[in-house]
Each structure stands twice: as C-alpha cells, then as structure tokens.
Amino acid sequence: MNRTLTERARSMRIHSGLPKQFWAEAVNTTSYLINRGPSVPLKHRIPEEVWIGKEVNLSWLKVFGCIAYVHIRVFKYKNGSNSVLVVKKDDYDKCNTEKPIMKMDDGDSVFKFDRSGPFFFISGNKDNSQKDQKLIVVVLAIRNHNKFPPVAVPPAPVGQTPASSPSPTKSSPSPAPATTPSPISHTTSATSLSPI
Incomplete structure (x- = not known):
C-alpha cells in the first residue's frame, strides 16, 4: 500500500x-x-x-491541483463570547492565544484567503481552543501551465523546400553527427522525485 x-x-x-x-x-x-x-x-x-454502509456521493470531486478561486470564510458565533484568531503554526499547536496574527471578534467574522499556503485558526477562548475548536485551511497554488518554453523550429532558407526522407541505399551507414543537448531536455531519475 x-x-x-x-x-x-x-x-x-x-x-x-x-x-x-x-x-x-x-x-x-x-x-x-x-x-x-x-x-x-x-x-x-x-x-x-x-x-x-451507504452509498458515497463523489460528484463534487475536482482534479488535484486545479485552479481554485479566492474563498471567503465566515465565522459565526455569539458576539462578545468568543473570537477567532489567525495564528502561526507553533501557536496553533500550543493553542497559544497571546500572539495572534489577526483577531476577529465581532460575532460574524469574515476572512479572505489572499495567498496560497496554510492558514491556522483557533478560538480566542483558550478553553475552547484546547477542546479542538480550531481549523487548518490549506490554499493550493495556481498551476503553472508554461513550465518550459516552446521549441523553435528554424525556417527553411528562402527558395528551398525541406528535403524529403532519403531513400534507402545499399551503402554503409555514415556515423551519426555530434549533437548538443537540447536546452529543454529533461532527464530525471526516480529518486529525484521523492518528496524530500
């Protein structure tokens, strides 16, 4: 597996x-x-x-890494009784409410995801946060469709047409001409594709 x-x-x-x-x-x-x-x-x-024990609906699945659009998360809670804190990963793990990046406490908080990467949310009430009232949202990056430049084919000289395939002859084959590596050739070993 x-x-x-x-x-x-x-x-x-x-x-x-x-x-x-x-x-x-x-x-x-x-x-x-x-x-x-x-x-x-x-x-x-x-x-x-x-x-x-029941049928699973998969109609909502999308292609992994597909383009996604900015999402706005709305947190609803009783005004004055709680708050939502955006924190760093270390503060998220420790449920540290002392140093938030952002604090939302109006009862109907709106948060706009404006970059890719992880976002860590915890409750402003430390007791609630320690009871796992916290959330991680990971925003994936937009796919880069043009990783490599297109290969340019040099035009034929003016007045000439491209040569057709040579017909087979009975002479011995000539040695292959020396070639230079293409600037866009990509050879990678399977080991270089490991996650770390």
Whole structure:
C-alpha cells in the first residue's frame, strides 16, 4: 500500500505542477481516493461504502491541483463570547492565544484567503481552543501551465523546400553527427522525485 500511495501521490503532484511542499496533501488526497474507489479484495465494492454502509456521493470531486478561486470564510458565533484568531503554526499547536496574527471578534467574522499556503485558526477562548475548536485551511497554488518554453523550429532558407526522407541505399551507414543537448531536455531519475 505504501508504494501505491507514493506512486499515485507523486504522479498527481507532478501532473498538477505543484511544488514538493504539497507532498503531504497529495498523499492525503491519494488515500482519500483509494478509499472511495473500487477494491479488488472487496469484489470491486468501494471501501468507504462497505465501512459506513451507504452509498458515497463523489460528484463534487475536482482534479488535484486545479485552479481554485479566492474563498471567503465566515465565522459565526455569539458576539462578545468568543473570537477567532489567525495564528502561526507553533501557536496553533500550543493553542497559544497571546500572539495572534489577526483577531476577529465581532460575532460574524469574515476572512479572505489572499495567498496560497496554510492558514491556522483557533478560538480566542483558550478553553475552547484546547477542546479542538480550531481549523487548518490549506490554499493550493495556481498551476503553472508554461513550465518550459516552446521549441523553435528554424525556417527553411528562402527558395528551398525541406528535403524529403532519403531513400534507402545499399551503402554503409555514415556515423551519426555530434549533437548538443537540447536546452529543454529533461532527464530525471526516480529518486529525484521523492518528496524530500
């Protein structure tokens, strides 16, 4: 199963064009999809359906790494009784409410995700935060469609047409001409594709 997860996650991450920082997200998504796809040991039934005992709706799935748009999160709570804090990862892990990046406390707080990467939210009430009233949102980056420049083909000299394929002859083959590597040739070993 480990190899299956690794190979599928690597394939999804590379196809999407996302950097290696999204390796964990690719593995999580791969695991999610494996549990919601047909399984041979279960006679082609879906593991999630077998586990929960009802049909799973997958109509909302999107392509991994697809373009997403800015999302606005609205937090609703009783005004004055709580607040929402945007914090750093370390403060999120420790439920530290002392040094928030941003504090929202009006009862109907709106937060706009304006960059890619992780966002960490905790309750402004330390007791609630320690009871797991916290949230992580990861915003994925937009895919870069033009990673490599297109290959330019030099035009034929004026007044000449491109030569047709040579007809086979009985003479001995001539040695191959020396070539220089293309500036866009890409050879990578499988080991260089590992997450870290």
